[in-house]
Amino acid sequence: MPIDLPFIWAGIIAFAVLAYVILDGFDLGVGILFPLFPEKHDRDQMMNSVAPVWDGNETWLVLGGGGLLAVFPLAYATILPALYAPLILMLLGLIFRGVAFEYRWRTKRAEYLWNWAFAGGSTLAALCQGIALGALVQGIPVADRAYSGGWWDWLTPFSLATGVALVIGYALLGATWLVMKTTGHLAARARHFAFFLAFATVGAMGIFSLWTPxxxxxxxxxxxxxxxxxxxxxxPLLVLACLYLIVTGLKRGHDARPFLAALGLFVLGYAGIGISFYPYIVPTSLTIWQAAAPDDSLAFLLVGAVILVPMILGYTAYAYWVFRGKINPEEGYH
Known part of the structure; x- marks a missing residue:
C-alpha cells in the first residue's frame, strides 16, 4: 500500500499551525492585556512571564509557513496573493512586539513607546491572524491554478469579526497564563479578566458555529x-466542558486548570475548522493532493521533518520545564 505523503504532510503542517496558535497565542494575549495593567511593576512581571519562551514559540510559525511553501507550493502561491495585506501587517506587528522585548528594558524616557509597541504589535498580529483565518474560511477564488479574486476580498464582515474573536480568545489565553505564572494583585486581576473573557470566547465560538455553515x-x-x-x-459539549473547567478553576483558585482548559477551547475550535476543510487546503478550490509537490520532494523533505520536529518539541518542552512555576516578582529573565 503506497504511503499517502500529501496527507502526512498536511497533518504535520496542521500540527505546526496548532502548536503556534496555542503557544504564541498566550504571549500575544499578554500583550493584548498590557494596557489593562497600568502599573510598571505589573507590566515587568507580565513581560518576564513570557520572555524565556516567546521567541521559541514562533518557531512553529516558521515551520508552518516554510512547510507550506515547500510541500504545498500551489496552495502557498494561491493563499499569499489573497492575504498579502493582513499577513504583512501581522509580520509588522510581530516585529514591533519582538523589538519591544529588547528595547523596553534599556530606556526610561521612551519606555511608554515600547509599551505601546508591545501592546499594539501583539493586538495587530492577533487581529490580522484572525482576519486571515476568516478570509480563508469564507473561501479564496481560484482560476487556472492561480488566485482570481481582488485586492480587498479578504476584508469582509466575517473576516473582521473573526479577527476580533481571535483577539478575545488570545486575551483569554494570556489572562489564564498570568493566573498560572504570577502571584498577588496581578494574578487576582488576571483571574478577574479571565472569567469574563472565557464567556466572551465561548460566545464568539457559538456565533461562528452558527455563521460558518x-x-x-x-x-x-x-x-x-x-x-x-x-x-x-x-x-459543543466539549466546549461547554472546557468553559466549566475554566470557571470552576478560577473560582476555586486553581492555577493551571484554567489555562489548560482555555487551550482545550482552541484545540476544539481548530478541530472544527479541520472537519469543515478536509480534504481541501484552500477551501472548495484545492485539495491537499492537488496542491502538493511531487512525491519525491515530499519524501525528501519528510526525512528532515522526522529529525527536526522532535528536536523542536524537545527544546520547547525543555524551555518550559526550566522556567516552570510562578515567577519571582522581584526577579526577571530580561
Whole structure:
C-alpha cells in the first residue's frame, strides 16, 4: 500500500499551525492585556512571564509557513496573493512586539513607546491572524491554478469579526497564563479578566458555529450531514466542558486548570475548522493532493521533518520545564 505523503504532510503542517496558535497565542494575549495593567511593576512581571519562551514559540510559525511553501507550493502561491495585506501587517506587528522585548528594558524616557509597541504589535498580529483565518474560511477564488479574486476580498464582515474573536480568545489565553505564572494583585486581576473573557470566547465560538455553515455548501454538509454531524454534537459539549473547567478553576483558585482548559477551547475550535476543510487546503478550490509537490520532494523533505520536529518539541518542552512555576516578582529573565 503506497504511503499517502500529501496527507502526512498536511497533518504535520496542521500540527505546526496548532502548536503556534496555542503557544504564541498566550504571549500575544499578554500583550493584548498590557494596557489593562497600568502599573510598571505589573507590566515587568507580565513581560518576564513570557520572555524565556516567546521567541521559541514562533518557531512553529516558521515551520508552518516554510512547510507550506515547500510541500504545498500551489496552495502557498494561491493563499499569499489573497492575504498579502493582513499577513504583512501581522509580520509588522510581530516585529514591533519582538523589538519591544529588547528595547523596553534599556530606556526610561521612551519606555511608554515600547509599551505601546508591545501592546499594539501583539493586538495587530492577533487581529490580522484572525482576519486571515476568516478570509480563508469564507473561501479564496481560484482560476487556472492561480488566485482570481481582488485586492480587498479578504476584508469582509466575517473576516473582521473573526479577527476580533481571535483577539478575545488570545486575551483569554494570556489572562489564564498570568493566573498560572504570577502571584498577588496581578494574578487576582488576571483571574478577574479571565472569567469574563472565557464567556466572551465561548460566545464568539457559538456565533461562528452558527455563521460558518452558511458560507459554503460544503460546510453545511459537513456540519449537518452524517456521519460528520456527530462532531457537531460532540464538539459543543466539549466546549461547554472546557468553559466549566475554566470557571470552576478560577473560582476555586486553581492555577493551571484554567489555562489548560482555555487551550482545550482552541484545540476544539481548530478541530472544527479541520472537519469543515478536509480534504481541501484552500477551501472548495484545492485539495491537499492537488496542491502538493511531487512525491519525491515530499519524501525528501519528510526525512528532515522526522529529525527536526522532535528536536523542536524537545527544546520547547525543555524551555518550559526550566522556567516552570510562578515567577519571582522581584526577579526577571530580561
Amino acid at each position: 452558511w458560507l459554503k455548501p460544503l460546510y453545511l454538509e459537513r456540519w449537518f450531514g452524517y456521519p460528520t454531524m456527530i462532531f457537531s454534537v460532540i464538539v
